[in-house]
Amino acid sequence: MIEIKNLKKAYATNVVALEKFNLTIQDGEFVALLGPSGCGKSTTLNCIAGLLDPTEGEILFDGKDVTKDAPKDRNIGMVFQSYALYPHLSVLDNIAFPLKQKGIGKEERHEKARIVAKKLQIEHLLGRKPAQLSGGQQQRVAMCRAIVKEPHILLLDEPMSNLDARLKIEIREVIKSIQQELKVTAIIVTHDQEEAMALADKIAILDGGRIQQYDTPDMLYEQPANLFVANFMGNPPMNFLKGKMVSKGMFEIDGVEVPCSVPLCEDATGKEVKIGVRSHMTGMSFVRDDAHRIPMKVRIVENLGKELLVYGDVGLSEVRISYPDKSKYPLLRECVAGKGEVWISLGKKYNVFTLPEGMNIVDFTKAGA
Amino acid sequence: MLDLTHSEKKKQNIAIVVMILFVLPIVFMFIVFFGLAFFKDGHFTMKNFAFVLGPMQLRDQTTIKPIGLALRNSIIFTLGVTCSEVLISLLAGFALSRLHFTGRKTIQTGLLVLRMFPTLLLLIAVLYVLITLHIVNTLKGVVLVALAFRLPGSTFIIKNFFDGIPRDVENSTLVDGCTRFSGFRQVIIYLVKPGIVSIAVFSFLSAWSNFILFNTLLFGNKTPVMATYIRALTRNEQMIAPYSVVAAMGIVYMIPVIVFFIITQKQLMEGNIGGGKGVS
């Protein structure tokens, strides 16, 4: 079990990269640290690895305080964004390197390296030097090197950001299967939310050096705690409609009165709100069959093959709608030209965020599953 | 093979001819001069190299001492300077590049100034320092001075090489179980090998060819080196030894230089900035 308590990292230039950071990771869990650039995720990883000294706070591995321990004493394996292979050593020696540091004899460590290389299907490359390998191959070597010493914890610092889309998916599978097979606790740092959702058991979303929400991918998707999380998760991103809570249970969006059909935790009457609806849950029709429908101006229509993607404006808010009925394409094109109009509704499931705090005030305990 | 157009090929050929004409005087100068070493009174001979084996008699009855002592001193001096320079600049360059400590910025700025500073102008005071430390007129003293003059330049070069090593590779050694030092020994050193080689080459060339330090900091004839040995016979106004003998000495003197040059030609060609100029 990894516990991070009150971690703070501040630099001499008064830049605070991490503050009041608390996290607990169970053995065998795969956790992702997700967030935009500069949010402090790499800083956290480096503190866990021992490559950075925190300004304040503690890190405990299974109850033992390792905050002051050197990286070599923490029994960790790490895969770097640049792979950081040793250019003057062969692939075999690269992988065997950690075992050499432990004092394991040549025969034994080469054998262990071979086993691991076989697992990642790179045994045919063992005699080569890193410069002779492709990006994907180097990545696998880096992974072998990280796991060959059977570490307690596996750390991955944006390991796939230098790979093309197809390779990314391939390596993702490799990482997932390795982690499950070895049952090693893994922490991955990434800015790609799809990657995080695919790999991790739990995701910690970071922004500005603080954890915004720490939950399973599904919960983050279905019950985002605030605007930042809601905006970050999901592709295409969530739609946000700006409005006001004019009375208990009634919104006003772009001049239209819309009843609020989800239970709320607090009374937000009089407050400005943002209503977040997923692109495929936003109802769209060509007639105003309901007084509560909100007009939308269509700007672009894209045919994605499996559905249509409609971009438009509701008031000042940009909206994206996934529309499954492709036969309506010509009709929508006419709307773009101004010869027709569409109306949207909020659907059954949506989020309500108060402004300026950005907190989600939907009461999920009462909402339907 | 490059694919050149007709006009490009023509231009290249003209350029080649032009360059040949341009370097011809230099080539001539070297070939003819060193060719002199093999002739005496119009005949081909190796007699001009007699100084290698023992004292040599010149036509006008003067005797030249054998080259052995000068050769030995030059070798000791050069090896001493080169090995020390590589080691010391490696340590210092690593510290300046990788370690964080107070005064780091000051020393780094100092490095920039010192590597371009005219060291030759300080010989007067250097002599005094050596006298005070009782090491004047010793080979050891000259080694220390040569080192001090060259270290800022070499350290700067090595520091740049260290700067170029990705942080991640270093961090990787730490995660893989190394201490700072064992990581350095097993990995980092290999990554700066080209830097080490270039420093070693320039250090060797400079130390082997050095003249002025010996000229000013050593008196008497107790510790000759190759440069002072040869110079003693070639004062500007009066050549004590005939050109053929000097040419022979020149060949002996330059053999290590040529050998080194051929071996490390690649490094010198890559335009190594900073260490290149001091072959005096």
Next chain:
Amino acid sequence: MRFQEESVKGKNVQAYAFLSPFLILVSLFYIAPAILTIVMSFTGLDGSFIWEFVGFENYRKIFLDPNTLQILKNTIMYIVVTMLLILVLDLFIAVMTTYFIKSDSWASFFKTIIMLPMITPSVIYSVLWIWYLDASDAGFINTLFRFFNHSFQPVNWIAKYPFQVIVIAQVVVALAYGAIIFSSAIRSIPDNQFKAAHVDGASEWEIVKSIIIPNIRPHIKFIAMWETLGLMTNYINILLITNGGPLNRTEVWALSAYHKAFIDQQYGYGAAISVLLILVVLMLMLLFQFATKHRQMKEKEAENA
């Protein structure tokens, strides 16, 4: 907080352990002499090794010395002429061997030959020139001229044209460095600039003028400054070929400091001459640093714009 303090002190000890040989050597034999030189310049230190403070007396002597003007003139002429020749020839060589000659083996061949003078030890290099220009019949040039014109009288080239001789000798030695730097600079000019120019029908001369030179301008500035610094302070070849003669015709500032100190044994006076030169050198270095920073700032602005 204590955790941080401890580690800072520990880091300092570790770092200075790495740095100690460097610091000791450089302080004792480089920095200390530098300071000492300045101090010396205010004393009348000579062969008797008595330190007596004389204030600005040495500097006054420099200004009052009738030779000073000659020496100054020599120095400036030497530096300017040599530096310009080096720049022009270096560009010539670089353009020839990198742009016109596309074959690597020929280019390497020529560069190797040009490097020869640079790696030749000065004591040998100077003898080469002395022999080449020897006043007697045995001198190479004299023999050559005699070959074409039998009534040709041998000329003492070094005595007659000492200035030209030291300039040429220094130029030949200095060529390799700049040529290599310009060469690699030219090689890194993106190919499409040349292609575009060819398509536009530019002549070779125009290409050199409008593409090559502007692209390597920072390198040209660097070499100009680097060579100037070297020319100001390196007096070895002059010492070995003409020794400042005849009659001070090739005596340059740095050499005069050497002569005053080690031949005349006037250490204090020699130190004063050195100090003045050091001041000029420092000013030049500052100027160059300033110019480079200025250019870097301008480039940053251009990038952000």
